[in-house]
Amino acid sequence: MRSSMKTSFAVASSFILAASASFAQTALFSDAPAAVPAQDGGTATDNSALTPITPKLHEVILGLPIDTQRFNEHVIVLSSPWMGGRLPGTPGMEFAMDYMEYWLKRANIEPGVPSSDGSPATYRQAFDLGGRRVAKDQSVSITPTGGAAFSLVTNQDVQLSGLGSEGNAEGGIAFVGYGIEQGPEGYTSFTADHSLEGKVALCFRFEPMDEAGKSKWSGGDGWSAQAGFQGKLAAIAKRKPSAIIVINPPGADDPRATSLTTSGGRSLVQMPVFMMSADAADRVLQAADPKSRSIMALRTEADNAGASFDLTGATAAVSATYEEKKTKAENIIGILKGKGTLASEYIIVGGHLDHLGNGDFGSREGPGKLHPGADDNASGVAGVMIIAEDLSAKYAAAPADANLRSVLFMGFTAEESGLNGSRHYVEHPLYPLKDTVLMMNFDMIGRMTKDRLSVTGANSAKGMLEWAKPIFDRGGCTVVINEAMGGGGSDHASFRAVNVPFLFGIIADFHEDYHTSRDVSELIDRESGIKAVRLWEDLAWEMAQRAERFEFDDQSGPMRGTTIRVRIGMRTKDAEDGSGIEVSDVTKDGISDKAGVLKGDHVVKFNKEAIKTREDLVRELRKLEPSGEVQIVITRAGEEKTLFLKLGSE
Template identity: 35%
Template sequence: MKRSRSTRSILSNPTRFCEVVHCVSVEDLRNVRFFLEHIVIDFRCCSALALACCALAGAAPQDAEPAKLAKPEIIVGPVSVYTFSPPESFVKVNADDVSLAQILGDLGPDAIEWYQHVQTLSNPWFEGRVPGSEGIEHAANYIQFWMEQRGLEPAFENASDRGATAWRQKFELPGGQPKELAVGLKFDGADVAKGEVATLKCSASGDVTAPLAFCGYGIADGKDGYSNFAEGEDLAGRIVIVFRAEPLREDGKSAWGEDGRFTPASSLRKKLDALAERNAAGIIVVEPPNYAGKKSDLAALPIGQLGGARAMPCVVLDAEIAGSMLSAADPEHRSLAAFRALADSADAKTIRFPETATATLTTSMDDGKLLTENIGGILRGKGTLADEWIVIGAHYDHVGYGNYGADAENRGEVHPGADDNASGTAGMLLLTKQLSEAYEAMGDDANLRSILFLAFSAEEVGLNGSRAFIKSPSIPADKLDFMLNLDMIGRLRSNELEVGGVGSAEGFMEKLRPFFEASALTIRADPSGRGPSDHANFYGAGIPVLFFFTGVHESYHKPGDKGYTVTPQGAKKVLDLAGKIAMWRAIETDRLVFESATNSDGTTRGQDRGYAAVRLGVQPGMTEDGTVGVKVEGVSEGTSAADAGIKEGDVLLSWNGDELASSGVMMEKLRAAKVGDKVEIRLVRDGHEETVTVTLKAGKPRA
């Protein structure tokens, strides 16, 4: 690394040193004190923009030519994070003729450090950094180690229950699922074979001995008055056997739904509700003979989909075993097929077997709590601004072995998460170095905001880490100037970078414009501060935000998101811009004033962003417990969703019977739809499923 010029040489050429365009070409980041001396003799240098740029840039050799930058382009308007994917711009080379060490060496030590962080965090030893795993604990230790190395202070002085560290903010993850510790079933004193019975995740721990009852499909209010229960039915003191699904046709498909599709009446949650309301002592769920519906593993369903914890043992039993039990309990010794025929009939009601036909159901479950941690370190400010704050954050978790948030065919494989989001975590760690050095160089008489560096956990299952921080902040929220979020910054292509949140503060875009122009990047500047990443929770709390994002790609949430695929040369450009903006906000005396990025019609910018011919009118989010579905975080007035009665807080489950596994799937459905199409959307509201019909309206064109 080249050293800076002396104080004498800087003072001899003050006007050149102040030009932002010259600052972007320099290499040494630690000579801020020279600039502070310089502004004493030349008032033209006193702008916060010039100070921030020079603080991070340092000084070039005396005879260096000004950097020749490609003409930047700034495009202001809504950007879809689901479709923003710039074209690849790299030139293929002969690998035998290229030295990777030389390339990294030419990029410099900061790019090398960033690259090494990404390689480490995306190593298979970290198990895809899923909350609850040993791998994410390794990642947390790694991040804390580097925060300590940079001389940061612990961020959570009163948050630790370990007594040994205050670097962590522990919180309970809503997606934690109860686990079966033990399960047993006896009938007439004989044990049912292990492996033939499994607990539902909503099951209570318990040991119940009681006579059996058969309740058909467990439906209380079905089509054409169908009900398996008599008025005032009380199942207290009975272990109930119940079929999954709803009355079937001969081919095993639904007898109630159009084209054999299953209706909301088939919901397992509704069966459990009905049986709980009637005081069942235990519940055994069985697949009916010749069932032709979706063969999902009921024991794997998240507790949220089952309506939460139940007060009785709840299990799934192999159909053959269940048939034998029913036949033995039944005085007429009917087969399972015969019981299905009874349940399919219009007048199917509960059958209570003799008191002597008893079963013993034993279940033991853990409490399902899954704890994870944010990691935070403080770079203490100076002078009159020290009590004000900047947050620089990145989520460090990923999807582990792909058991959620990933394609089903890849489950069981490690998802390394190099770009998502080892890249952003590495960027945050690099900024701890760069900004710490800049702060140290500025001396004790400087005025600088304090910076909180935060590594969030559990972003992938609903932005839980940032939500936990906003609920229990370790710094005064009213002293927070802005939050910078780095998420997926490792695949810069065609020099295009999305920067979200440019409309989240008064005059923010125009204040940012000089930085964007000096970056040599094409900036897709989105006014909205919302989106499926951690900045959204800060924005929702009324805090200005910026979100840096280099786009989706073919390896997103797949095992192929490996360390070698990221581009350190691109990350260097992104982090150079991030660092300069952070220094500007560290130095600038005037606080940013939050502004909600809204359109003239009152809708939030960035909602339903014009990349489909039709518009639903919802702000999509992620479910808090990691279950399948699209959470509705907002509904725009006068849209298709509003007309259909969709409300904030609803979770959209399916579109014309097709599962809405994610917001991306919903966007694909919208792109394939036409104006005037009628869509059946199944949703969950306040714990109950229902279906609404949505008539799709035209989408708005891009601004």
């Protein structure tokens, strides 16, 4: 065992215990409240009014099926803060890979990556993921009027973030409170007559707080959506300052207020963006504020009302450059060797192990918050590991003369940044793709609504749907056959591109916590998720024994239709009452948002065609070019409305 794995699992045991406690909480208390996911990272639960009841915790845990216990443990460990959001190239991702490797080894799944030099096989398929932008040179200095300039200390007073761009800037200093364009009850950080153009803008992180340092707007623990970096940086940047410095506000009830974040895999604004400590901000104010206010005094002012003004006693100069550092990535691959005449053919059971770290890219909230990725995709990888354990036992018990295909268990890396891990595998396969008879992909199975599991790819091979349907019917899930998704969105797409039949399982109804800091383990439906795992295991076991392989069918139904070339900025789900499809999420400032579409609207017509299912909508989207205008008819509170989407405006 590698030394890093020994360290990892000394720590992991504590998270397994926490997993059991978290899962059983609502069974142990009457009227137990749901965990409250904190908007700027973390969760909190108010236990003040809980009344203990029986059974006891250990009785609840011991009463669960072993696979449900395993699912619970895996999801919470993989989505714990210790994993850091499982961003490739970080210690948290290394811990996650160690964890999956450990469980494959424990299940007697052999290393699946042969060496080229005769050394023992490993579980790691390594490759170069490409460059990661990190700070190279940075500086911030303050020049008081009539005084000597002084520099702030990098990594102590200030830190260049990944939220902006390279550049040099020098100018006056302006303070803009929390940098919030429009908050509750008319709150705004900006005034029409205060220009930021060419100045270095200072703003607070988070949002207006009470005396305890908690949000005034979230209605509970954590922060509202107004606290995110994306909105405040955009609001400031459009007023054309030369640089932005985000200050950690004093007294904030958030552990991140005492550290300087470097989060941000992509630029949100085209100007340098720095983080600054509260102590450093106090020193800047001593030099720049003619009224000699403290940073706490400015926080109080911004907490109570919008604050925007110049600090005329000094100027600021900043400099920022980045460099690219190579990131190494690794797929985790184990093999359960087959038997008899089918042993040289392969089934892949996989899911992506990575997630978004602190929202460095791909976040619907913006960077700066831990994104645990409990559903996406700790739930899917948990399923892969459980299937590995169960199939290994079945193979061991099979007769010596049984014919069974080999099964590859894969935890793909860097899926979130573009299917990089699965694409690397199909470009550098370790086992012949021509002998790979089925790829089974799990991505988000932990929060099904009414046990509804969407399955794509059942028509990717001739006769596969007919073979699979009886298995679907006897499984515990309500399987929704999705013929319109094509191959995109997850790692099965890489295998579809090289003509490997596939099955893709995912929740049929997306939730609002997808790609946010709110995708936490407390919200995972363990009993529902394990039903999907059992179904996938049943399919894999039946396919392992099936004498004939399936023939890939590139013309199988609507899924092979024209590529969708437009994105309209909404997520949908089939309405339970059959009244078209329901809008479950609208991207802020996207095409649908600009047209007036709201969450909860029901789409009944699109492009003048009736819409009854999501497949109908996809069919119409395939017809569109990324320009022009399209009519959409929605119902809202019983009233029908006609709206127009301006394509290409997103």
